[in-house]
Amino acid sequence: MLKNWLFATVTATALLAACSNETKTETTPSEPVAEETSPATSDNPLLAEWDTPFGIPPFGEIENDDYMPALEQGIEELRAEIDAIVSSEEPATFENTILALETSGETLGRVSSVFGNVTATDTNDVLRGMEAEFYKRITAERDAIYLNDALFERVKSVYEDLPELELDRQAERLVELTYRDFQRRGAELSAEDKERVKEINARLSEIGTKFSQNLVAETNGFELLITDEANLSGLSESLINSGRAAAEAKGKEGWLYNLNRSTYEAFMTQADSRDLRKKLFDGYRFRAANGGPNDSGELILETVRLRAEKAQLMGYENHAAFQLETRMAKTPQQAIDFLLLVWEPGLARAKEELADMQALVDASEDQYKVEGHDWWYLAEKVRQDKYAFDDSQLKPYFELSAMRDSVFEVSKKLFNIEFEPLDDVPLWNDTVVPFKVSNPDGSLIGVFMADNYARDSKRGGAWMSGYRGASEIDGEVVRPIVTNNLNLIQPAEGDPTLLSFDEVETLYHEFGHALHGLLTTIRYERMSGVGGPRDYTEFPAQIMEHWAGEPEVLTAYAKHYETGEPIPMELVEKMQAAANFNEGFRTTEYIAASLLDLRWHMLTPEEAAAITDPREFERQVLEEYGLIPEIEPRYRSPYFSHVFSGGYSAGYYAYLWSEILDSDGFAAFKKSGDIFNPDLAKKLKQNVYEAGEIEEADELYRRFRGADPSPEPLLRNRGFLSEDDGES
Structure with missing residues (x-):
């Protein structure tokens, strides 16, 4: 459970796709919490047992004021657990040091996961005001662990004894990664340098939170209000309708457009008015750089x-x-x-x-x-x-729920998994759509929750995150709760949500991250799910994008939202011909x-x-x-x-580096003549999606592909290399 907060970034916005003491007396980097500030477990839903389906957080019961007391309680519990490890008179072993560290911080992990996700997707002014202090405390606790000499000595002792311990590969790898984590966070620095690292980390936490808040304020604060209907020239009916709905929601006359990326790209592509395009363009590129209070x-x-x-x-x-x-x-x-x-x-x-x-x-x-x-x-x-x-010709065939079904079906064919809609489960926003993911025998893989629409309470972009990681220790099987977050334009009431093909690819991309989090079979959360270097963890997401544009997938699942007719092959061929435009x-x-x-x-x-x-x-x-x-x-x-x-x-740069891997990996499916080749799919599932950080990324890729990747498929896919170039 330690991974839930220990490897998180200071603002919890790096989650995929994006995305983690000198002496015994220094294990408490901030003032001790007075006993009376620790609420009774029954009074705080973040500290109570969650009697909810699949252990989903009880969002409707959680109030703003619950977070900080729960954070304090989680910190107290963690400090006691770390103190027990450090003060043990027994020699350091895998169980009493590495495993004890891995399983510590359960409450803190749970609280920080909910806080980080909610502040990214459904925040408010009160929660924004808490973020700096919340993450400052998290940063201090992380430093208290990694810069604790006595704790590091125990970790180091187990690491040095590895050849004699006869651990299985998962346990051995956990020792290796834990030792490396301590080294790379300053465990071997001098006392003076450790203090400076603590100061730097605390300040970076504050800066990161402020940077994020500035960007949200600048993005949400910009409005392009059109009052002259003539200025709507070129805009699609759906974009006009969504602009009208946005204006009405804010009590304004006309059509309102903001800097949400989906809105921005659609407006910049369609609007005939050069002056209005420039206004939106400048609004976008000068965010948080205009000398105002949110200048970063x-x-x-x-x-x-x-x-x-x-x-x-x-x-x-x-x-x-x-x-x-x-x-x-x-x-x-x-x-x-x-x-x-x-x-x-x-x-x-x-x-x-x-x-x-x-x-x-x-x-x-x-x-x-x-x-x-x-x-x-x-x-x-x-x-x-x-x-x-015309790209707009595609949109009627790319309705959101149909495209979600398509990525489910592709995943089912590749990895033999099932999806079932869930009813009556807690949600952080009414637009969220939840699913149970299971094996053919009915055993639970995890819970997947899709949060697709932009709103003022949500940060921009698209990403995968999670409310719970996967683990299996001492027979206790914990399966993940994973989310995908998009920022699609909310259509006017009664209108369908129609996607551009770029948005379809984004949906597939983020679901690739979700699969990486869902399918993991590694028993230790520190190395399960989406762990690994940034220039590798984009690979499981990006390879999924390739299936989105395959004719076999498009003709089966891309159907006109009104007529139900499959997308014409002629249109698919035109899309492919223009793919590298x-x-x-x-x-x-x-x-x-x-x-x-x-x-x-x-x-x-x-x-x-x-x-x-x-x-x-x-x-x-x-x-x-x-x-x-x-x-x-x-x-x-x-x-x-x-x-x-x-x-x-x-x-x-990781997205492009990972493209070497995804282009080379999908080329193997294409070369086999079957984009759902069962042998390749099995290797991909076992060595990538299930494997977490069981080995270094280079080795995991070689286990899937049988060789190192070639950059030629990447260059060819981008149109920078012909089919004949690079062939031997």
Whole structure:
């Protein structure tokens, strides 16, 4: 249960897809809690036994004021458990040290899981006010464990005795990972350096929370209100209806649009008004960077300085070197070299795409130089011209519940699992849809809960998370409760939820993460589920995306929401022909953000201290790599929550690195002639989805594929390599 909080990020927003004392007297990093502040278990639903189906949290019973007392109680219990391990007079063993540590913190894990998930999906002003203190306390407790000399000595003793212990592989691996966790969190530092690490961690916790809150405030605070119907030109009926509904919900006349990513992309693609596109474009890219109360510039600078200082204390040149040591890329330079391998053809393609758009403008009545706020709109016009294909033609065939059923059916065919809707279970929001996931014999795999719609109380993006991890210790089988979170536009009442194909791929992607969390068979929660290096954990999600676009899947499950007719094969063929259209833009905007992330975190403390303007630093880095001004990085630093308030610092490149694996892995299915090849599916399930962190990521992939991955399928899938190139 320790994993539930010990490996969480300071704001709990890094959950997949994204995403974790000097002496006995120093095991209490904050003031002891007075006895009277600890509520009776029966008075606080977070501390009571949950008499609910599948042990789902009783959301309707939990009040804002329950969290902090429950946190205090969880901390008290954890401290007592750690003290029992440290004060034991018995020699350190796997059971009394490693396993005892693994099973400690049950209450704290439960409380932090609920708090982290609820504040990400259904928060309010009171909970926002609690976040900084909540995560500060969590950070302090984590440091109290990892920087406890006596505890580390016991862990180290068991690690050094491993050759003689005759443990099975799962127990042995738990020892290895636990020892490594202590090392990488500062257990071997001097007393002085440990104190500084505690200070840094506490401050980073505060900064991360503030960064996240700034971004939510800026995103939710922006409104584009259209009052002149003429300015709706180009917008689809569904987007117009959702805009009207959004305005009505806020008591306004007209049509209201915000910076939710689904809304943003749809508006930027469809709106004929160049002025309105620019307003939304600027609103999006200048979030938390406008000099107002939610400006995150100073938070960014302080974050990179503190991360650089901490890395140096740990013996590394910079934060990126520290982070990548245990990842597949190993070093920052190897990550950058890989990114540039794809950047160069991607940027060249993007320049060709820009030329095509400029030619389209030059041939029209309008005469202007294409700029960033024109790209989405003109790219769609060029695609329609080149491929006679309009992305909006697809949406009637991609109704949300049908697409959810399709990913269930694909998973059933691949992994032999069943899905059953659940009724009368607690939910944190009325729009959440829950399912029981089981084996064919009826045994429980876990509970899956889908939270699909955007709302002001929910952070942006798409991610997988969980309310409970999986474990099986001493015969007690605990199966996971996993969630997928999207931010789809809420349709007007009575309208269907129709997805773009990009949104279908996102649904498949996040469900791949969910499967990684659900199917795990590892008995220790520390290494079960979605654990592993960032540049590997995206692989189980990204490989699922490939099935979403396969004709065999589309023709079976993509049906018109009104007529029930399957998607025409002609439309599928057009979609496939246009699949790599605008790939230069997509590749370039993504890699630009990845390079920014790495370069921020390759700074030494001295270099970081010399930077005073985040925007100027970004400009210099992107100019160095030759980014054209018509393309913005997918994330500018002030709204780059993956790396400044999440768990992807020096790791945003992971999505592309994992694409080596998913492209190579799916190529094996295609080459076999059966996209549901049972032998390959069995290897994928056993060595990836079930395997957790039982071995290093390289080894797990080789066990699935039988060899190291080739980058050629990735380049070919992106259209940067022909079918003949790279063949031997």
